[in-house]
Amino acid sequence: MTDHAFSDAERAAVYRAIAERRDIRHFTGGTVAPALLARLLEAAHQAPSVGLMQPxxxxxxxxxxLRRQIQAQVEEERIRTADALGERADDFMKLKVEGINDCAEVLVAALMDDREKHIFGRRTLPEMDMASLSCAIQNLWLAARAEGLGMGWVSLFxxxxxxxxxxxxxxxxPLAILCLGPVKEFYPAPMLVLEGWAQARPLHELVYENRWGVSA
Structure with a gap:
């Protein structure tokens, strides 16, 4: 603990938002007040950004x-993805993969154009622009959870x-179609775990020490 630490209650709130963030697919319609949407986007805008490029x-x-047209594109890719999954196609088609027509707000998160001129931090790792945008999306996600709103990241397009x-x-x-809005409830665990599609791996399997594959 250092003098710069938040209070016990403040730290608990941060960790709670992280633990209870879910990729939401089920929404109850409604609206998001303009002031609240602006606050969420400001949280996204405060994300770390390599070279301060803010991509x-x-x-x-x-x-x-336009929302219906976007949903139609997602549906086309959903079918293509099912075809590519082979024997798991039927199970995949049973999953709800988006809530575009049900949520209060739809945002498309995208990388800007003319990114090549930004060299700082990207000369050997050009994908850091995508990392920066991902941080902005995560900021938005956590802020939404703290505000009691659900958010889902749709990448099927x-x-x-x-x-x-x-x-x-x-x-x-474009990197993400983001569905945002009120929900009846937050899933108690990731939806893909609840649906039996996949299981999350424990942290200790993913942390190494000094060399790849050497357990910490």
Whole structure:
């Protein structure tokens, strides 16, 4: 413990938000107040960013027809993914993979265009732009949980098709369709665990010491 630590209650709240964050697929409609949405996006905007490039761009989808078109693209990719899964296709098709038409807000999180000019921190690791955007999404996710809102990250889409639909500039890239809004409840565990699709691995299997594969 250091003099810079939060209080016991504040630390507990941070760890609770982390532990109870879920990738939500079931929403109850409703709305997100403009001031609250602005607060959540500000939390995302405070994410760490390599070279302070701030590569994130968020597109709020307020047109219902456009939302339906996005959902149709996701459905097309869902079918392609099922085909690629082979013997697990039927089980996959039973999963609810998005809540685009049910949630209060849809945001598309994207990487900006013209990222090549940003060299600081990216000369050998150009994917750090994606890491920075992922941090922004996680900030948004945790803030949403603290505010009692659910959020789901949808990645089943063709990036170029979605970019074309949203008239995004050449070089930009959508990374996530984010569903946000009120929920009836938060899943007690990750949905894929509850559905029997996968099991989370314990931390001790993923932490090494000094060399790859050497348990800490």
């Amino acid at each position: 994130w761009r968020f597109i709020r989808i307020s047109e219902r027809q 063709d990036p170029q098709a979605l970019a074309d639909l949203l008239q995004m500039p050449t070089g930009s890239k």
